[in-house]
Amino acid sequence: MPVVLWVALGGAIGSAARYTVNVWSGRMFGTEFPWATLTVNVLGCFIMGALTEMMALKLNVGQETRAFLTTGILGGFTTFSAFSLDFAYLVERKQVMAAGGYAIASVVISLIAVFAGMNLVRTLIAS
Template sequence: MKMLMAVAVGGAVGASARYLFASQALRLMGPNFPWGTIGVNLIGAFLMGVLIELLALRLSVSPEMRVFLVTGVLGGFTTFSAFSLDIANMLERKDVALAGLYAFGSLGGGVVALFFGLWLVRTVLS
């Protein structure tokens, strides 16, 4: 039960952070491109890289704290289902090029951001 509660509380924190980020992105950048979704996915991928490497190399945390951070906070913060909906909406608008650019930028950028997070922690800690 403690693990489930850790995930639930972390998910609330992550989802709230996602909402705040996405609403600010919409306000600042406008509605023509899902900047909020791509932003949280890239930031989330980077933070996942940093967190996983820190947990592996330096941080000794309880299993509850690990699922709170990884599954809860970052799981609530990143938005793969929203990403999928964004692509579907672009395709329904017949904006195939933008949908492709968005998919490539999100997936490719996410992998690059995750590796950057791993590299950063390894560099700083070595």
């Protein structure tokens, strides 16, 4: 099976897992604070770190398995885990300034983009 299909299958699993956490979190903690998003981001980052280290040090897995687990399942669960792994790799390569710039740019530009998208739709709907 082509790698892209493994990623798609993993993405479906990760998205379903995220939905499950969203429902569970809402029932457990309420919806006044984004507990579900915080939960999937932290859990996804922990799993990404542990999984990639296991694959690097102990598990002999192919490209399909790696893509299925990381880009697929974890990518469907939370893309924040991919961001965090990229940041960690930059730090481990001693590219601290690049890592800091990446983190700041990712958060700030993403927040600007969210507001820009919201404002665009509000403008188009209001006119």
